[in-house]
Amino acid sequence: MKKRLLSMVLVFAMVASLTVGCGSSGKTKSTSAEGEKTEAAAKKDGDAASGENKEGENWKIAVVVKDLSNGWFARMETGITKFAKDTGLNAYMKGPSATDAAQQVQVIQDVISQDIDALCVVPVDPAACEPVLKEARDKGIVVITHEGSTVENCDYDLEAFNNAGYGGFIMDKLAEAMGEEGVYTTMVAHLTNASQNEWADGAVACQKEKYSKLTLLEGLKRVESENNSEKAYEVAKEVLKKYSDVKGFVGTSSMDTPGIARAINELGLKDKVFVVGTGMPNECRQLIKNGSLSYITLWDPAEAGYAMCVMARMVLEGQKIEEGTNLGLDSYKSLVVDPSNPKVLMGAGWISINKDNVDEYDF
Template sequence: MLTTRTRRLTIAVTVTAALALGATACGGTTKSDAQKEGGAATAGKADPNAAMKRGLTVGYLPKQVNNPYFTSADNGGKKVLEELGEKYKEVGPSSGTDTSGQVSYVNTLTQQQVNAMAVSAQDPGALCTALKQAMQNGIKVVTYDSDTKPECRNAFVSQASAEDLGRTQVQLLAKQIGYKGEIAILSAAQTATNQNTWIGYMKEELKDPKYKDVKLVKVAYGNDDAQQSFQQTQGLLQEYPNLKGIISPTTVGIKAAAQYLSGSKYKGKVKLSGLGTPNDMRKYVKNGTVDAFELWDPAKLGELAARTAVALSSGQISGKEGETFKAGAMGSYTIGKDGVINLGKPTVFNARNIDQFNF
């Protein structure tokens, strides 16, 4: 069995370069019975009563290895994998926009013959050829935090409903500015799948008549870099002197924006909300720079990605819509359309509850 898999792996690695040169993203591979057009890639029938396999190796590939958010998420995965008797490893680029680096790390994990990989994609299509090669070699692929195209993985563990996250961020900020004034969005990378999906729902939410006096003037990009996000915040306020609020759906961006606002004449006047961690944002909430923001628990997101990877590798699920699996103390989860698994509702943090959280 091992000899056969090794032979298949050698062939796959040999052709990877040729495929990358001759195919567009998510192209260049033959659709097999392990892939389903228009949905998550699936392979074989699942047995929810199958025994959990031990000694599996799950590789984590975050967008950026030195990002505190992903450190928390991946450590959540590491902890549960070790408790389950599995093996954990993490690889990844130091830049949140190094897409070619992510492709290289997917190939590295494939060559190392991990049983499964959990990937937060920097780009929805760029990793597809490499991820399909991994799946063809029997590796289960779970995306978490930021998705790729559904046919390029087995399941996606989403922080919450993308629609909930997009709409609630608008709702939170609009309430703070009294449903009136100019607002801007400070995003991460221009290609980030999750950011763009949330922003799409933000724009849909803003079409509601109750926001008729709220105007979105610009979407800026800080590339999940603290200095760039700080400068983008400064630039937004210079370009739009009447700006009333900023939504930053990225933990790096919201922290950098809060840092700028807290030391400027705009503190308390320009409202800031979005997605941040309590530890990053605590001092800005307490000094009056930020009223409220939201997020999920990244450690729980990483844990659910690990449990999903183990369930896939054990044959308990295949990624098909309607399948359910048990995620330990987290409870049972049902796979939705296109192989999406939602962690749960986001939590709103403010001065009343922020000291109850430590991440």
């Protein structure tokens, strides 16, 4: 009986591995065929592009995002459409129907065969994109990435902001809500999370520099939400029980902010304790409107999409991208070069949302 079972399992495993193997080899075949096709197309395109370059600018820019079904990227598309309208260039957005690295590579493969001059990518998995981005660059296509500072096969990577600057922005808003005085503390998903801790450090640094009447809670400088808004809620309650003088929270993860706001609301501390931090408009709408959440901060995907296209165009036109470059948007008017990677440029693309403008955002 046991032997039979074992043999059944083995047979099943073999069949499974066989079919899986077949499937993947079939796929690679088709992609390589496609690759040849695109290469041929690109050669033609290369000639055409150089011809066009002399005449003037009629660039075709494709933006490939992580996931078309996500409201975040629907918002990004409005920025790209606006760019197309403002400039008269052919700029459009494509992406997989689900956040899936393999599917995204497929989409990138497809668009580079569409005679494009520039490709902007918001990668799902930066490492998985490298080969296809290299292919694109080999064909002379300009490659710009966003939220992919580790990508090597790109001309430039555009980040919405630098981490310390964003932290400072959260602090400015919190100070405004708190009336520039009182005790505050900071929350991150995990103490080991690099970017969130940099935001929190940036917020604290900004407070030390600008707001002398604000003080960081001495007993508990940083708490963890484990990226779970229920945990954030419990921790915020506990902090407020233990330290009755706390008047403000800096939330960094998008789970922290709504969790803390819910605690403030329930404890009856609205207008006495304030929270500002990263958050998504749809999720926080109710809390913003009932006054328990002062501001959520984030970067506007529409502006990021617009800025990427501007950057692609500048590269196509041979303009230099460097420290201080102006992309023509308020939040990207003076780019900062990342000291550790000269390809990475950072804007000041943060925005804050409160009850006055939350209804303008739907994601």
